[in-house]
Amino acid sequence: xxxxxxxxxxxxxxxxxxxxxxxxxxxxxxxxxxxxxxxxxxxxxxxxxxxxxxxxxxxxxxxxxxxxxxxxxxxxxxxxxxxxxxxxxxxxxxxxxxxxxxxxxxxxxxxxxxxxxxxxxxxxxxxxxxxxxxxxxxxxxxxxxxxxxxxxxxxxxxxxxxxxxxxxxxxxxxxxxxxxxxxxxxxxxxxxxxxxxxxxxxxxxxxxxxxxxxxxxxxxxxxxxxxxxxxxxxxxxxxxxxxxxxxxxxxxxxxxxxxxxxxxxxxxxxxxxxxxxxxxxxxxxxxxxxxx
Ligand code: RIB
Numbered sequence: 463x464x465x466x467x468x469x470x471x472x473x474x475x476x477x478x479x480x481x482x483x484x485x486x487x488x489x490x491x492x493x494x495x496x497x498x499x500x501x502x503x504x505x506x507x508x509x510x511x512x513x514x515x516x517x518x519x520x521x522x523x524x525x526x527x528x529x530x531x532x533x534x535x536x537x538x539x540x541x542x543x544x545x546x547x548x549x550x551x552x553x554x555x556x557x558x559x560x561x562x563x564x565x566x567x568x569x570x571x572x573x574x575x576x577x578x579x580x581x582x583x584x585x586x587x588x589x590x591x592x593x594x595x596x597x598x599x600x601x602x603x604x605x606x607x608x609x610x611x612x613x614x615x616x617x618x619x620x621x622x623x624x625x626x627x628x629x630x631x632x633x634x635x636x637x638x639x640x641x642x643x644x645x646x647x648x649x650x651x652x653x654x655x656x657x658x659x660x661x662x663x664x665x666x667x668x669x670x671x672x673x674x675x676x677x678x679x680x681x682x683x684x685x686x687x688x689x690x691x692x693x694x695x696x697x698x699x700x701x702x703x704x705x706x707x708x709x710x711x712x713x714x715x716x717x718x719x720x721x722x723x724x725x726x727x728x729x730x731x732x733x734x735x736x737x738x739x740x741x742x743x744x745x746x747x748x749x750x751x752x753x754x
Pocket of ligand 1: 470472473474498499500501504553554565598703704705706707743744
């Protein structure tokens, strides 16, 4: 079984702030750094650090060689990562304040993934292989359709959540990994009551497994006619960027190994509790040794 993550890569411009900038306000940051990020890249790094062999497909711009080198440093396979000489790599503007963040995305090359690239990449994969997706690249519906035709298993982290999600062939999804806001979006409810959201998930997505993180309240696995909950670890968050990506990578690595959702929730919860104690996205993702 091979794992393919077809996902985004961003330069993260991170500004530490006294408070998030408000309309009509101009304020200075306390600190600035530029890091490797993008939900796709972060999740590939998390999977690799969790010990999985992972192929990352996607698109960077003419300035994107550093991403290829960075992924290779962590043994992520980049054979299917395309360098688009006519585009700039995607980027994110991230404000961080008191452990919270807010993010502006500019897709750049991430939004240039086309049918030709998808067909080429998927020609290297077959029945039983796993496809991981987020919602930060173009042409996701086509990727899902083609992967399903091949018999690949489809896992999607519907972040960032928007209405485009409902144009995707969601009937092909085997596993969703979402936070509580994305979960509420998926079942089209305004409630933030976890129990209600879970019931709606069971009703509306009976053929998929859904993993729902609920921040400091932990995470749920909903599927196989059961609901399993794991508490979050109590830690002080410095920067929550990539916590969800760490959770996704570690959950998947463990779950694909032995189909044990309890064990997978435990390891993913632990890994993301370490990520929030470090600054930055990919660079704050722990290794298996850190977890031990
Ligand atoms: O999940 C965190 C990521 O979201 C950041 O690295 C940023 O690039 C955005 O994609």
